[in-house]
Amino acid sequence: MLELITAIIKPHKLDDVKEALLANGVEGMTVTEVRGFGRQRGKTENFRGSEYKIDLIPKMKIEIVVAAETADHLIAVIVEAARTGKIGDGKVWKMAIDGLTRVRTGEMGSEAI
Numbered sequence: 001m002l003e004l005i006t007a008i009i010k011p012h013k014l015d016d017v018k019e020a021l022l023a024n025g026v027e028g029m030t031v032t033e034v035r036g037f038g039r040q041r042g043k044t045e046n047f048r049g050s051e052y053k054i055d056l057i058p059k060m061k062i063e064i065v066v067a068a069e070t071a072d073h074l075i076a077v078i079v080e081a082a083r084t085g086k087i088g089d090g091k092v093w094k095m096a097i098d099g100l101t102r103v104r105t106g107e108m109g110s111e112a113i
């Protein structure tokens, strides 16, 4: 079984999270620059802007497809590496995925991780 872990983290934590994942056996990931807000609506992270406008704060999104039995451990690794203790540290979620294929070889499922 395969899971997709998606992590939204502070950009300056990307290297720490990447190194921690590599040290825990992860061999591939996708990283995307994104913008978002949480329950403070982007406010107290950034004092610029109007009271009423929601600020979209730059974040990094990390996506990794992993064997299901490793997912919860890897989420804990991400959380530990990404945490500053201040608001806006991010979110991590996982979802079961149906399939994965390595394009070069055609391997499928966990063989393709």
Ligand SMILES: Nc1ncnc2c1ncn2[C@@H]1O[C@H](COP(=O)(O)OP(=O)(O)OP(=O)(O)O)[C@@H](O)[C@H]1O
Binding pocket: 008, 035, 036, 037, 038, 039, 040, 057, 059, 086, 087, 088, 089, 090, 091
């Ligand atoms: N419910 C959500 N669904 C999707 N993305 C979210 C959600 N909540 C937060 N995010 C993403 O995570 C980023 C960081 O969220 P953030 O850490 O501020 O969440 P929070 O719930 O406000 O927690 P905190 O109180 O620690 O700030 C947001 O900028 C957004 O990109």
Ligand SMILES: [Mg+2]
Binding pocket: 037, 038, 039, 040, 041, 087, 088, 089
């Ligand atoms: Mg927040």
